[in-house]
Amino acid sequence: MDEDVDGRPMRRRLERFTRYACVLLCVFALTPGVGSSTSGSRVDADLARPQLPVFRSGVQLMEVDAVATDAQGRPVMDLTKEEFELLDEGQRQEIAFFAAVSLPIQAPRPPVLRDVASNAFAEDGRLFVLVLDDIHSLRATTPVIKVAARRLVERLSPQDQVAVLWMSTDKGGAFEFTTNHSAVLAAIDDFAARRAAVERFAGSLFRDPEVEAAEGEHLRPPKDVQKTFERARPFNMIADLCHAVARIPRRRKAIVYVGQGPTGQLLTDHPQASREGLEPVLAAQAARRANVALYVIDPSGPLKPGAEGYLDEPGPLSFRDLARIRQDTMATFGMATGGFWGTGIRAVDLVDRIVTETSQYYLLGYYPPPPTSRVLRWFKEFAGNPWARFRSLEVRTTRPGVTIRARKGYWQDEVRPDNTTTGPVAAGTVTVRAVANVLPQSALPLRALAVPFRGDVKANVHPVAVAIEVTASPREGQPERAEVFAAAVEPGQTLRTTHRATATFRAEASRTPVSRYLLCERLDLKPGRYQLRLGVQSLWAQTTGSVYVDVTVPDYRKDALSMSGLVLDHQSSRAPMPAARTRTIADLVPALPSLARAFTAADAVWVAADIYRGPKAPAAPVEVVTAIGREGESDAVWHVRETFPPSAFAVVQKVRVRVPLPLATLGPGAYRLRVTATLNAPAEPSQRQPSRPGAASLTAHREMDITIEAR
Numbered sequence: 001m002d003e004d005v006d007g008r009p010m011r012r013r014l015e016r017f018t019r020y021a022c023v024l025l026c027v028f029a030l031t032p033g034v035g036s037s038t039s040g041s042r043v044d045a046d047l048a049r050p051q052l053p054v055f056r057s058g059v060q061l062m063e064v065d066a067v068a069t070d071a072q073g074r075p076v077m078d079l080t081k082e083e084f085e086l087l088d089e090g091q092r093q094e095i096a097f098f099a100a101v102s103l104p105i106q107a108p109r110p111p112v113l114r115d116v117a118s119n120a121f122a123e124d125g126r127l128f129v130l131v132l133d134d135i136h137s138l139r140a141t142t143p144v145i146k147v148a149a150r151r152l153v154e155r156l157s158p159q160d161q162v163a164v165l166w167m168s169t170d171k172g173g174a175f176e177f178t179t180n181h182s183a184v185l186a187a188i189d190d191f192a193a194r195r196a197a198v199e200r201f202a203g204s205l206f207r208d209p210e211v212e213a214a215e216g217e218h219l220r221p222p223k224d225v226q227k228t229f230e231r232a233r234p235f236n237m238i239a240d241l242c243h244a245v246a247r248i249p250r251r252r253k254a255i256v257y258v259g260q261g262p263t264g265q266l267l268t269d270h271p272q273a274s275r276e277g278l279e280p281v282l283a284a285q286a287a288r289r290a291n292v293a294l295y296v297i298d299p300s301g302p303l304k305p306g307a308e309g310y311l312d313e314p315g316p317l318s319f320r321d322l323a324r325i326r327q328d329t330m331a332t333f334g335m336a337t338g339g340f341w342g343t344g345i346r347a348v349d350l351v352d353r354i355v356t357e358t359s360q361y362y363l364l365g366y367y368p369p370p371p372t373s374r375v376l377r378w379f380k381e382f383a384g385n386p387w388a389r390f391r392s393l394e395v396r397t398t399r400p401g402v403t404i405r406a407r408k409g410y411w412q413d414e415v416r417p418d419n420t421t422t423g424p425v426a427a428g429t430v431t432v433r434a435v436a437n438v439l440p441q442s443a444l445p446l447r448a449l450a451v452p453f454r455g456d457v458k459a460n461v462h463p464v465a466v467a468i469e470v471t472a473s474p475r476e477g478q479p480e481r482a483e484v485f486a487a488a489v490e491p492g493q494t495l496r497t498t499h500r501a502t503a504t505f506r507a508e509a510s511r512t513p514v515s516r517y518l519l520c521e522r523l524d525l526k527p528g529r530y531q532l533r534l535g536v537q538s539l540w541a542q543t544t545g546s547v548y549v550d551v552t553v554p555d556y557r558k559d560a561l562s563m564s565g566l567v568l569d570h571q572s573s574r575a576p577m578p579a580a581r582t583r584t585i586a587d588l589v590p591a592l593p594s595l596a597r598a599f600t601a602a603d604a605v606w607v608a609a610d611i612y613r614g615p616k617a618p619a620a621p622v623e624v625v626t627a628i629g630r631e632g633e634s635d636a637v638w639h640v641r642e643t644f645p646p647s648a649f650a651v652v653q654k655v656r657v658r659v660p661l662p663l664a665t666l667g668p669g670a671y672r673l674r675v676t677a678t679l680n681a682p683a684e685p686s687q688r689q690p691s692r693p694g695a696a697s698l699t700a701h702r703e704m705d706i707t708i709e710a711r
Contacts, residue, residue, distance in 0.1 A: 061097060063291055065252060065338060066362045066395045066406040073353070075360040076402050077102055084404075086366055087394040097365030101252070105359050108154045110632070111181035113672070113705040115565070116449050116595050117549035118179075121159030122442040126252040126358055127177070128152070128160060129241050130184075133167040133259020135230050137193035141299035141344065145258045148297050148347040149188045152256060153181050155355045161439060165241075166191065167233060167259065174491030176531045177438055180550050193259075231262040235283035238294065242286035244438050252358045253292045254339070256351075260300050261330045280333055285390075287337040288407045294337040295354050296330045299344035338407045364395065368410075431485035431500075434535035434546035441535075444545025445471040447595050450532050451565035452525075453588050454556040454612050454654070461524050462553050465567075465585040467593045468519040468534055469577075472541040479506040481539040482580070484519055488530045496530065499523055503580035515540075518579040518592065527555035560617040561679045563700040564610040569658075570594035571604045590658055598707040601664045608658040609702060611677045613649045617698070621645050623678045626659045631670035631705065638662055668710040674703040 064086070068076040081098040103126075130149055137145060149164075156162060164175040164187050173187045238255060245253050287294055331341035342350040368391070395406040434441050447469040455462035470482065486499040503519055519536065530553070535546040556562050569591040579592055590608045599605055611622060627639035640659055648655050657675065679698040 061365045062368050062410065063097075063249065064364045064366075064393065064395060064406050065291060065293065066364055066404050067338065067357045067360075068362065068397065069403050069405070071401055071403075075356060076399075077360050079362065079397060079399065079402070083397050083399050084362070084364065085396050085398065086364060087392075087396075088366075088368060089391050090394075091369065093366045093369070095364055095366055097363070099363045101359075101361055101363055103157065103359040105355060106155050106157050108151065110154065111156070111185065112158070112631075112670075113182045113703060114180045115704050116447055116597060117547050118447045119440040119442040119545060119547045120445065121179070122440045123251075125157060125159035125161050125179070127245055127248065127254070127439075128156065128162045128358075129245075129255045130162060130164045130188075131167065131234075131237065131241075131255060131257045131259070132164070132173065132188070132191050133234065133257065133261060134173075134191065134193050135167045135233070136195060136262050137259045137299060138195050139193045141260065142191065142193045144299035144344040144347055145193065146188055146191060148258050148299070148344070148351055149191070149256075150185060151348055151351040152354065153184050153188065155351065156181055163241075164188070165237065167237070168194065175550075176489065176491065176493075176548070178531070178548065178550055183550055232279045234259075234262060235279035239279075239283040239286040242283075242290040242292050245292065246286075246290035248439065250363065252361065253290065254295060254354065254358050255287070255292055256295045256297065256354060257330070258297045258299065260298055261296070261327075280329060284333055284336050285411055288393075288410050291407065292337060293339040293358075293407075294334045295339040295350075296334045296341040297344060297347055297350050298327060298330065298341065299347065335405075336408050338405055340405075430544050431483055431535035431537050431546075434537075434544045435485060435487050435533035435548075437546075440533075440546040440548050442545060443543045444536060444538055444541050446534070446536060446545050446547040448532070448534050448547045448549040449593055449595050450523075450549050450551035451567055451589070451593065452551060452553045453564045453610060454562065455524065457557050457615075460555070460557050461526055462556060463588055464523045464525055464532075464551060464553065465588045465593065466521040466523060466532065466534065466549075467585075467595060468521070468536060468547070469516055469595050470519060470536055470538060471516050472538045474515045475540050478539070479504055480517070480580075482519060483537040484521060485535045486521060486523060487533045488523060488525055489533060490528060490530055496528075497523065497525065501581065505578065505580045516577055518577055518582075518595075520579060520581045520585045520592075522584045522588070525553050527553050527557075529553075556612060556614075558614075559612075559700070560614040561622070561677060561698040561700050562612045562614070563675070563677055563702055564612070566673070566675060566702045566704055567591070567608045568594045568596070569606040569608060570596050570599070572602075590656060597705065598709055599663055600709055600711060601666070602711075603663055605661045605663060606658055607661060607673060607675065608656065609675050610654050610656050611644070611700070612654045613679075615653075617679060619646045620679055622649075622655070623680065624657050625676045625678075626657070627674050627676070628661065628666065628671050629674070631672055636674075637666065637671075663708055666708055668708050670705060670707050672703055672705050674701060676701040 066084070068079055070076050077100055079100070081095055084095060084098070086093045086095055130152065132145055132149060153162060158179065158181075160181075161177040161179060162175075162181065162184055163177045164173060164184055166173040173191055175184055175187050178184065234257070238257070241255060286292075327341070334341040340353075390409055390411055393407060393409045395404050397404050440446075449467045451465045451467075453463050453465065466486065468484070472480070474480070480503075482503045484499075484501045484503065488496045488498075490496055499521065501521060505517075523532070530551050532549050532551055533546060534549065535544065537544040551565075554562055567589050577592075582592065585593075591606070594605075607626065611624060613622070622644045624642045624644065625639055626642075627636035629636040642657065642659075644655050659675075661673070677700045
């Protein structure tokens with residue numbers, strides 16, 4: 001086969017020439033005076049349509065996050081609007097919106113255990129998606145990945161939303177967007193990279209472009225479908241994440257990818273020739289459209305000399321070359337979206353840099369120019385140009401010595417009018433829409449708590465008591481009518497069950513202008529980890545809000561000793577909070593659950609929990625210890641111990657523990673409340689070894705953080 005000077009097959013050049021010839025023929029046929037006059041007039045009309053006046057009120061404001069650093073990499077936050085230049089396709093644009101965002105940087109510390117969710121900061125925090133690559137990373141890099149991931153979570157602010165995804169299809173480590181950072185740390189602790197060693201798959205993972213073109217390899221199906229899927233999965237996952245957060249405005253959004261990434265030749269000169277080569281392009285397109293910065297932390301470290309000649313296998317590329325292609329691909333991808341790439345030897349420093357850049361940045365907004373003609377874009381796409389809809393974007397500053405980093409462009413499809421109108425909303429769909437978003441809605445202030453209990457062990461379905469605190473101003477002489485819609489979502493956006501209810505009641509006259517009341521609901525769920533999305537529409541407030549709370553339902557059928565969630569019973573001198581639908585959870589909780597986690601020394605607070613014995617549990621007493629310790633300390637400052645004989649579980653195989661908390665004896669500060677149940681069963685003597693004294697302990701525990709405020 002003849003080849004040109006740069007090594008590309010002549011057949012590809014011939015195909016491209018034929019394609020451009022077809023485009024020229026189409027243009028010639030549609031030109032007035034040559035083709036029909038009707039077709040020519042339509043083309044002229046399409047070409048002239050973008051020249052009409054564009055009303056700024058009907059154009060979406062394009063948002064661009066820009067990070068300014070000096071020569072030492074330190075953030076520069078004293079730039080003014082006049083010192084910025086924003087260029088769209090090389091043309092300078094007027095900056096219509098400018099804001100210097102400087103958020104407080106959180107020092108590393110263990111996050112607070114949050115069992116009560118709130119929508120108070122739904123629009124204030126940053127969005128982080130933590131992607132842990134367990135498919136392409138070596139097992140030896142697991143500690144580095146965990147250190148980087150934990151460091152990021154420990155430096156987040158309380159209002160920051162974080163989601164966790166594993167690269168594998170295993171959803172055990174997945175987490176939807178949540179402010180429950182302590183639960184995210186537990187998911188990170190369970191992470192483990194899977195690849196035992198670097199593998200080389202000749203003909204599928206590492207390819208010789210010249211040999212494939214000669215043998216027609218690019219037209220054949222891949223030899224290893226699983227490996228092909230795994231190579232494309234990181235970019236497909238990033239694209240899906242960006243699509244999910246694209247409609248969230250004025251938020252700092254970042255994806256932190258921790259892993260080695262797929263190995264192979266992913267960036268080609270002609271990505272349109274293969275769907276596989278398009279995956280990084282499509283992922284970068286989605287990240288630019290959603291204004292998401294991608295930060296890549298490679299735990300493998302930089303390449304070292306002497307890595308050539310891997311396994312002595314024949315091929316055009318050495319192992320070192322292939323690894324460099326992988327690192328160059330991820331580094332280029334991060335820089336194109338306004339992020340960066342770094343190696344694992346500086347994992348902690350890289351995370352600190354990510355936290356700084358996402359805390360101190362500039363938010364620029366401008367109205368993009370009219371898009372190019374659809375006909376011209378269609379001609380370019382038909383000619384094989386995958387960048388026909390792409391517009392380059394450049395942000396720079398006139399101050400010397402300052403470097404600006406931002407996304408490099410956008411696609412014209414993202415420019416849509418803001419003033420679109422919708423038809424009338426059907427009854428009952430308002431609360432459904434409130435829980436359909438990635439983040440909760442805060443128009444109606446809400447707090448929520450979900451407590452699991454043991455239910456039908458044979459059916460393996462267990463009840464979850466849900467308490468929703470609503471803040472709304474009462475309307476004189478008008479009863480409150482609240483519509484509730486609940487959806488239980490498993491990791492990966494898997495909807496398991498829904499629940500709809502209506503509560504109507506009249507609150508007692510109150511002197512305070514704001515009234516709070518409690519809505520009680522019950523959901524029956526199978527064992528697993530869920531995000532309960534709760535939407536409430538209030539007649540008093542005449543608005544709708546939603547709150548998302550995380551809950552884990554244990555597999556009570558397997559555990560010999562287990563425990564329900566903790567319930568706090570708070571009694572104060574204030575008037576009790578009105579509640580609705582309390583009968584739904586009356587048989588589950590010992591008292592109306594309190595969502596307060598900050599108390600004074602004068603408050604009377606009890607903690608309650610149910611202890612369950614399994615059918616195969618040994619006949620031994622159960623010891624329950626309720627302890628309180630200061631935050632960050634392992635020793636308890638107060639504890640109480642109770643012992644329950646086997647006869648206490650004889651009827652319903654459970655006992656209820658209810659212990660008063662000595663708040664008056666504790667000073668102001670943050671504390672951790674922990675309830676631990678232990679079943680001390682005598683060890684069974686072994687037939688091969690002589691029996692020895694000892695005990696096999698079965699333990700179940702629950703904990704939460706509380707605060708005692710100064711008077």
